[in-house]
Amino acid sequence: SQELEQSPQSLIVQEGKNLTINCTSSKTLYGLYWYKQKYGEGLIFLMMLQKGGEEKSHEKITAKLDEKKQQSSLHITASQPSHAGIYLCGAHKAYNNDMRFGAGTRLTVKP
Amino acid sequence: KAGVTQTPRYLIKTRGQQVTLSCSPISGHRSVSWYQQTPGQGLQFLFEYFSETQRNKGNFPGRFSGRQFSNSRSEMNVSTLELGDSALYLCASSLFDRAPEAFFGQGTRLTVV
Numbered sequence: 001s002q003e004l005e006q007s008p009q010s011l012i013v014q015e016g017k018n019l020t021i022n023c024t025s026s027k028t029l030y031g032l033y034w035y036k037q038k039y040g041e042g043l044i045f046l047m048m049l050q051k052g053g054e055e056k057s058h059e060k061i062t063a064k065l066d067e068k069k070q071q072s073s074l075h076i077t078a079s080q081p082s083h084a085g086i087y088l089c090g091a092h093k094a095y096n097n098d099m100r101f102g103a104g105t106r107l108t109v110k111p
Numbered sequence: 112k113a114g115v116t117q118t119p120r121y122l123i124k125t126r127g128q129q130v131t132l133s134c135s136p137i138s139g140h141r142s143v144s145w146y147q148q149t150p151g152q153g154l155q156f157l158f159e160y161f162s163e164t165q166r167n168k169g170n171f172p173g174r175f176s177g178r179q180f181s182n183s184r185s186e187m188n189v190s191t192l193e194l195g196d197s198a199l200y201l202c203a204s205s206l207f208d209r210a211p212e213a214f215f216g217q218g219t220r221l222t223v224v
Contacts (some may be wrong), residue, residue: 033212033213035215040199040218040220041217041218042115042117042201042215042216042217042218043201043203043215044215045212045213045214045215048212088154090154098156098159098167098169099144099146099156099203099213100156101153101154102153103153104153
């Protein structure tokens, strides 16, 4: 079973709408990462969160890590077709580079 | 600055054969991690190399192996290929082991027939 649970599994939104993707862990997260992947291609690093309560933004994408460091959310404002893809959250298993990933959320943005 | 380069991009092999995939990390990065991505299992960690030493290994059979060279380039090898080895193989590069950020290559799509 996945150590990181992402929800929803897929999302279809109309262009211009806001959306949120969640990533939940049963254990404390030592660094939470968000990546975007176009089908069959490599992962593009979006953001990294390490401190409880931390929030980061890049263009129209905002990610937060809750105080207990067990859940993160990725919020996209005014979605565009270019936001379409698979969003994956990843986290280190303790302090090493063994990163575990969620199953991903497939986002479709309808023009 | 060049990104992570993986070669080849696509590969078709027959069951029982072996395959070698290559990954050149970002210049200056010394850590390379390998992942397997399949529709059923998602992204799974294979192993991580730093300074030519394997630091961590995921839960994969011994048919999967790797190495890292002094210039930080890494190769992974899969012997006695099985149909289930068909996947996208991704490598990630980091400045050092336990570095907070990892940058991924485009991947090698391996198809075993």
